[in-house]
Amino acid sequence: MNLYDTMYGRLPNLVIGFHGCDESTFEKVLNQKQMLHSSTNSYDWLGNGMYFWEQNLERAWQWAKESKSVEKPAVLGAVIDLGYCLNLLDSHYLQILKNEYILLKQDIQIAGLPLPKNKGEDKTGNAMLRNLDCAVIEHLHTSRKEANYLPFDSVRGVFWEGDSIYPNTEIKEKNHIQICVRNPNCIKGFFAPRGFVESW
Incomplete structure (x- = not known):
């Protein structure tokens, strides 16, 4: 680890993350105290780990409702x-990833x-299967492990996704910050998101 x-x-x-999932996963994690499984797909956007939409x-609800792998949509906090x-979102780490490529x-x-x-581009030209990005990030994790460097606990990235919210703008309908948690000890607790109290 260097000075930076x-x-x-x-x-x-601390950040609040939301994980879109099936109701069965929600129940296992929240009520049966099981750990959320890491995704290990070769196309994961930020490499392998547990995925959350930051704040x-x-x-998270949109993803759960649109996913073909989800029967009963639910969201874990x-x-x-x-x-x-x-x-x-930090230039220092972007350069590290650029070199790793x-x-x-x-x-x-x-x-x-x-x-x-x-x-696997969507209708707006965004690649939905990030095999290259996943390979670069996983290569970085492997290289660091082989060199006995401190492993990254998490990966955080911003994505511009979806249609423009109005003409002549780069602001998209599905813009988001995504978090991939590699170290399960980074998750301090899970919760069921609750509704807003209208009377306050």
Whole structure:
């Protein structure tokens, strides 16, 4: 870990995350005290881990309702300490990831394999299957482990997604900050999001 990581690599506050899921997962985690399973798909947007929408309950509900893998939509809330975070809203970590792409590309070429690609575009041109991004991020995690560097507890990224909310703007309907938690100890607790008290 370098000086920058020591001083600025840990985000100092707790965040609220929301995880869209099936009601069965909601019940297992909240009522049966089971841990949320990590996603290990080769197309995960921020690599492998447990995914949350940062401070975005509505987007979590949208995802759960639109997902073909969900029978009964539900949303889990979580209190998260991001710990040592690969924060892709920070130029320092963006440069690290940019360099890692070059290292991955070299390793792939030596192995004689094709470089993964982001694919599966939606109607607005956003790649929905992030195979390349996942490969770069996972390559970084593996490289750090092999070098005995401190592992990242979480990954955080911003995504511009969906249609423009009005003409001539880059503000999209589904813009969000996504969190991928790798270290389960970063999750301080799960909760059931509650409704707003209208009378207050």
